[in-house]
Amino acid sequence: MRLSLRAALLAGALIASSGAALAEPVSLAQALTQGAEQSPRIAEAKAKAAAAEAxxxxxxxxxxxELSVEVENFAGTGVFQGLRSTETTLAISQRIELGGKRSARVAVASSERDFAFLxxxxAEADLxxxxxxxxxxxRAAEDRAVLARENVGQARELARTARVLVEAGRDPPLRQLxxxxxxxxAQAEEARAFGELLAARRLLADLIGSDDPELSATPIYDEAxxxxxxxxxxxLDEQLAAAERDAAQARIRVARAEAVPDVTASGGVRRINDGRETAFVAGFSIPLPVRNRNRGGIEAAQSDALAGEAALLQARLNARRAQHDARMLLGAADARVEALSGPSLAQAEEAVRLARIGYGAGKFSLLELLDAQxxxxxxxxxLIEAxxxxxxxxxALIRANVRAGD
Structure with missing residues (x-):
């Protein structure tokens, strides 16, 4: 028990010592700006968007x-000994894409670029x-820590008063215990509140890239x-799903285009050393689509497109539900805040004041004062939780309402 009390007292001292740092807390606007500038999450998404653009x-x-050089009929036997009968061909070849491969490839890359930018x-909206x-x-952790510290002060004063009354013989020793x-x-609760404060401080610091060990937040209770x-x-989530679906549909064109064989045309000049003559050569080649017509690739792309369409419908449902749920929860929280910050809080504070006075005058018992506190x-x-x-x-509502153009 002594160790626990000592830890609680230490936590209370640390909370009290942080009062100077709370003089200049970070505002929500500052946190949003700093986070957008410092977050590695944003840097990663930005780099991926730049890669998709490239x-x-x-x-x-x-x-x-393709440039090719071909040497024939050398270092053989008979008339082909040495380089006398050598034939040298210098040719250039060009693969000609058929089936709309280039336009299909551009459509996929453009859809993927749109998806990356969305x-x-x-990522900005999530951050x-x-x-x-x-x-x-x-902010809530700070409020809970302040409340816990106030409760410790009140409990310490109450213990002192109980000890005086017990020594005076007015209350039994059980009241002091x-x-x-x-x-x-109260001291144990103060230590717990301080631990939650440290965790909340670390979380916000990580999100906004702050190294302030005493980071604190300004209260903001009336944001519209x-x-x-x-x-x-x-x-935004629907637009993101639509971009992914568009990319999947564009990949169907790519898969179908890959089933069309490309033609490779070539042309060049051939030199025959024996007679010092030259001649032109030309040709073309085309794969025979006998074994591979990319049917599996086409079917896979079509299935991916169907999945993308279903994902878009699900994203639309999720977006509507998220907007509705967030607005309902916000309305309920507004009602709770209004009810808890009204006359009931002032009445509870007055009840504690009267109970404390009454206990000191012997009109109220210790249990009644503890109940009031x-x-x-x-x-x-x-009220803090509300x-x-x-x-x-x-x-959640602001995030659900984000659009790409915002």
Whole structure:
């Protein structure tokens, strides 16, 4: 028990010592800006979008021509001894893509580029949502830590008062033991609150790239909710699913085009050493689509397109549900905040004040005072949690309403 009390006291001292650092807490706007600039998540998505843009440019390139040199009829026997009868052919060949391979390839690369840029936008939106929630969680953790510290101070004063009353013979020793047990419980809760504060601080610091060991968050309780999207407006997640479906459909064209054999045309000049004559040569080649017509590739691409269409429908359902659920949760949280921050909180504070005065005057028992303090702590904790739930629901609603053009 001594070690636990010592740890709790140390935690309380650390919370108290951080008061100076809380003088300049980070605002939500600052956190969002810093996170967008520092997050490796955004850097990764941006690099992938740039890579997709480069692949889209490369997709339109045609095959390179091939230069070949062929030497025949040398180092043999009889008339082919040495280099006297050597024939040298210098030729250039060009593969000609048929079946619309190039345009199909460009269509796939363009769809993948659109998907990559939408993924980049989604990464920004996801990061903003996570920062909003982490900022609110840090603010709530700070409020809980302050409340826990206040409860320790009240419990310590109550234990001192109980000890004085027991020594004066007005209360039995059991009252002092109960007050000291309440102090130990308050100190343990303070240590737990401090641990949650450290975890919340670390989470926000990681998201925004901060190395401030005493990072804190400004309170923001009245941020307005965004309006509803127009009925037929697709959300960012729907646009992302649509881009993925478009890429899958474009791959069907690529698979079908790959079933069409390409023609390779060649032409060159041949020199015959024996008579010092030259002649032109020309030819072409084409694969025979006897064994491989890419039927499996075509069927796979068609199935992927069907899966992409189903994924788009599911994304649309998920987006509508996310918008609806977030708005309902936000409305419920607003109602809780309004109810908990109204007269009931002031009444609970007044009840504690009167119970404390009455206990000192001998009109109320220790249990009545403890009940009043517990009711006040419950009310304050409920308000902190309601504000946190509102911030979470608001972050989810803002994320659900994001569009690519926002």
């Amino acid at each position: 692949r889209a440019r490369q997709a339109g390139a045609s095959p390179n021509p 993924s980049f936008r989604a 903003a949502r996570d920062i909003r929630i982490a900022h609110a969680e840090l 109960r007050a000291e047990a309440g102090l130990a419980e 909710a965004p309006g509803a999207l127009p009925p037929a407006t697709p959300s 517990a009711a006040l702590t419950t009310a304050k904790t409920a 504000r946190l739930d509102r911030a979470r629901a608001l972050a």
